[in-house]
Amino acid sequence: MSHQQALLLEGRNLYRQGQPALAISVFLSGIEESLDKGENEAIYWLELAHLFRETGQVERALALNQYGLQLAADDAYLICAARLGLAADLWVLNKPASALAMMQQSMENPALYECAYLLERLSQLYSLQAEWLQALGLLEKAIALYQNEPLALACCGLALLKLQAKAAVWSESVDGIAIVKKYMHLLPNCQREMQAELGHAYQALGQFAEAADYFSHALQLAKVQKKSRPRRLAAVEYKLRHMTSEIEIELLREKNVAQHQQVQELENVSFRDELSGLHNARYLAMRWPALLDRADETALCLLSIGIDHFASLREVFGSELAYIAYHQVARILQQHTPAKAILVSAGIGSFSLVLAGMDKAAIEQMAACMQLDVAHLESAHLPEPFSVGMGGAFFQQGDTAEILQLRADLALFLGQRKGQGQLLWDEATK
Structure with missing residues (x-):
């Protein structure tokens, strides 16, 4: 494993464990090292973009993905990762036609199907579109490639249970329950969520005794868990703003009213269940x-x-x-x-x-x-x-x-x- 791969894995694992501030620090260190060595730092910008979109800062994510795509040159992996990120950003910003076009371009890239992480990201993109079966199939493929990354398996197992519940389909080839039970100890901050999802899974399978046990465990964890205060990222934010230069700073300053309305309309639509109308x-x-x-x-x-x-x-x-x-x-x-x-x-x-x-x-x-x-x-x-x-x-x-x-x-x-x-x-x- 190269030094860059080790840094990426460290940052991704920190984010999976609910430590975004530390993950940002790792990716920023990667950018600094790449600049010092004259290497391409695009992958770290793309990781930061993913992190910011997941925390609701979509405009910032869009700018970083655009910047990452510019730096990607002819690297197939970087181009694919950047396009997946841009597709997700555009979808959230209520630009479905542009998002689907960008998504199609990424899916034509052979690099996508050889990488568990990119398959996981594509699965997340389908989930944004409420295409549960497609998301489920891609996540199963990612899990098959993730065999040497227990922390990734823990997160993917949890995501798998959620997708199976939404799609009301239970895979015969990938046992999400077994994966979560095996690796749940690696995600101490997600114990309550995992116990609850296991309860939902067993309930859907008609195994009510097991479901009741897991819901009881989740309830006990909920009673003793203290409400954590969000981390303040002021120092990291300041450093990041300096490194992103004019691209990001201008985007943060310019809050286009029309775009804001589009986001608002998207949120209104996304608050409705399509089947019931509720x-x-x-x-x-x-x-x-x-x-x-x-x-x-x-x-x-x-x-x-x-x-x-x-x-x-x-x-x-x-x-x-x-x-x-x-x-x-x-x-x-x-x-x-x-x-x-x-x-x-x-x-x-x-x-x-x-x-x-x-x-x-x-x-x-x-x-x-x-x-x-x-x-x-x-x-x-x-x-x-x-x-x-x-x-x-x-x-x-x-x-x-x-x-x-x-x-x-x-x-x-x-x-x-x-x-x-x-x-x-x-x-x-x-």
């Missing part, structure tokens, strides 16, 4: 801070809702029928949702409902009406009527959004184990 989990994540700020003043309740046996329904009767059922259930839930409540899609076949100012009796009455209307859906072709399970949890002092969600999810999965059409409260699981 807001999605990203929208709820944006609303949580305000909801939790008022949680002490009014009763705040979260219902985690899932269509009973949805995975089996999809497997036996096909995706088209399952999606129709999902859409119909979404409409019923929406009809019974109070005006000030927040109903979102939490993935195909599942929903989250946030209620404020309602007591348990009122919520149970509303839930009963929902379940009754769902049971009346046309289901002559099914062995038994449609039903939805629900898990409820009221906000408790000190709860974060993650803790509240985990308590509601655990109640849902335990309720579904007891039978169909159940509403189980969090306190009943203790």
Whole structure:
């Protein structure tokens, strides 16, 4: 392994472990060393671009990827990496035609299919476009090439579980559950997330005992984990600004109003689930801070809702029928949702409902009406009527959004184990 490869691996691993400030420092050191030796520093600029886009600084990422592409010369790997980065930037900036054209150019590059890291990046690009199956297939190929990089396998395994849940497809060739369980110790900052994703995976496979165990573990981790404060990157930012010179500084100063509006419009669109028309989990994540700020003043309740046996329904009767059922259930839930409540899609076949100012009796009455209307859906072709399970949890002092969600999810999965059409409260699981 060359010195440059070692630096890249070190920086990428630091970022995977949730240490972006240290990762930036490593990449900046690589730039300085390359300049001192008269070598091409393009790869480090491209790594910085990826890091900045992942942290929401898309305009900065775009400038760095453009600069990296200029430096790439005729290096096939660098050209491919730069184009993948530019495609992701353009997609986020609501330039789909330009993004897809850039993406197509990168996919015509043979270097792409020989590198696990580039395949992983292409998988992430497909995920941005909500093309779950394509993203899943590429990630499986990346995992096959990553056999000597345990930390990369840990991150890819976690991403694989998320993609499998979104695509509702479970790979026969790559066992995401086994990968995560084997390497999860390498990502101490992601333990709660990994436990929760394992719970989701086992639940989707119908292994409810295992699902409940992992959700319980995730909940315990959520209770003891202290809220970390974000690192301040002022010194590194200052150094980076000097090194990027006029290109980046001008871009940071020029906040074009039209471009800002385009980004805003993209965010509005991306807050919707295409199949149900409901807001999605990203929208709820944006609303949580305000909801939790008022949680002490009014009763705040979260219902985690899932269509009973949805995975089996999809497997036996096909995706088209399952999606129709999902859409119909979404409409019923929406009809019974109070005006000030927040109903979102939490993935195909599942929903989250946030209620404020309602007591348990009122919520149970509303839930009963929902379940009754769902049971009346046309289901002559099914062995038994449609039903939805629900898990409820009221906000408790000190709860974060993650803790509240985990308590509601655990109640849902335990309720579904007891039978169909159940509403189980969090306190009943203790």
